[in-house]
Structure formats: structure tokens, C-alpha cells
Amino acid sequence: xxxxxxxxxxxxxxxxxxxxxxxxxxxxxxxxxxxxxxxxxxxxxxxxxxxxxxxxxxxxxxxxxxxxxxxxxxxxxxxxxxxxxxxxxxxxxxxxxxxxxxxxxxxxxxxxxxxxxxxxxxxxxxxxxxxxxxxxxxxxxxxxxxx
Numbered sequence: 001x002x003x004x005x006x007x008x009x010x011x012x013x014x015x016x017x018x019x020x021x022x023x024x025x026x027x028x029x030x031x032x033x034x035x036x037x038x039x040x041x042x043x044x045x046x047x048x049x050x051x052x053x054x055x056x057x058x059x060x061x062x063x064x065x066x067x068x069x070x071x072x073x074x075x076x077x078x079x080x081x082x083x084x085x086x087x088x089x090x091x092x093x094x095x096x097x098x099x100x101x102x103x104x105x106x107x108x109x110x111x112x113x114x115x116x117x118x119x120x121x122x123x124x125x126x127x128x129x130x131x132x133x134x135x136x137x138x139x140x141x142x143x144x145x146x147x
Contacts, residue, residue, distance in 0.1 A: 004122070005029075005094035007085060008137055009101045009109065011074040013130045014081045017137070018094065022145055026138050029093075032084065034077040078108035086114045098123040098141060 006017040006026060016030040088094065097117060099109055103126040110118065123144055129137050 002095040003093065004096040004098060005085065005088065006098040006100065006137070006141065007081065007109070008129050008132075009078075009081055009099075009105060010128050010130045011070075011077060011102075011105055014077070015130060016085070016088075017134075019138075023142070026134050026141075028134070030084065032077075032081060034073070034080070074105060074108055075112075078105065079112050082109060082112035082114070082117070086117050089114075089117045089120065094120070096120050096122045098125075100125045100127055100129050100137070100140070102126060102128045 001021040001024070004019050004022065004024070006019065008015045008017070009032075012034050014030075014032040014034075015028060016032070017026040018029045019026050085097065089097075097120045099106060099121060101109055106124060106126050110121070110124065113121070123141070125140070125144055127140065129140060132140070
């Protein structure tokens with residue numbers, strides 16, 4: 001029987017579980033928190049965008065960001081989770097991976113996983129189960145396998 005890791009996450013919390021085989025019990029192995037993920041844009045970055053001069057001429061304009069501060073925090077946390085999961089995979093902690101997160105955050109996680117870890121993903125679910133108890137998460141995984 002091989003070890004499967006389950007990542008249940010959103011932009012402010014991640015719970016990492018281990019289970020033996022597809023029908024094994026879940027055991028929580030790590031818990032990561034990112035309180036900045038709960039903040040509003042204005043609370044993360046109260047400053048207005050900087051000002052810049054045009055290359056030619058005397059025009060001035062505001063510099064805009066590609067991502068909002070909240071999106072940047074979500075990207076930062078998805079990167080942290082992916083690095084943690086990547087290190088565990090490198091150490092041989094698991095053979096297969098299940099990802100459960102809200103749709104946008106799930107996409108961020110998948111984008112940041114190392115290629116070797118991405119190939120281990122056997123199930124991706126776009127749900128927010130970070131507040132669910134272990135039994136509910138396990139039931140959800142079982143139902144997804146049965147579908």
C-alpha cells in the first residue's frame with residue numbers, strides 16, 4: 001500500500017493529510033496558516049500605486065499592479081504550500097496527491113506545483129473544505145473516487 005497526501009486549502013489555511021491507499025483513514029500531518037489571506041485589499045496595501053514619468057515627454061501616470069494585493073497574498077500562500085508539498089515528495093513522503101481547494105486557489109496551487117509533484121495528482125476537487133472535520137473530508141474523497 002502506498003501513501004497518499006491530501007491538501008485541503010484556501011487562501012488563508014492549508015491542512016495536509018496522509019492516508020494509506022485510496023480508502024485509508026486521514027491523519028493530519030501539517031497545518032499552515034496565512035492570516036493575510038483573510039484581509040481586504042485596503043488592509044494589505046493602503047498605499048496608492050506609485051507615480052511614474054513617461055519615457056518621452058512630460059506626462060505622469062499612476063503605475064498599476066498586475067495583481068491585487070489580495071491576489072498576491074493568495075499567490076504567495078499557494079507558493080508556500082507547493083514548496084512544502086514538493087519538499088515532502090522529494091523526501092518520499094507520498095506517491096500520490098489529492099488537492100481540494102476553491103476553484104481559483106486550486107488553479108494557483110496547480111500552477112505552482114513542481115512538475116514531478118503535478119504528475120502525482122490523482123484527484124482535484126474545487127471545494128472549500130478547510131473548516132470541515134476529518135470525517136467529512138474523508139467522505140468527500142471517497143465520494144469523488146466513486147464518481
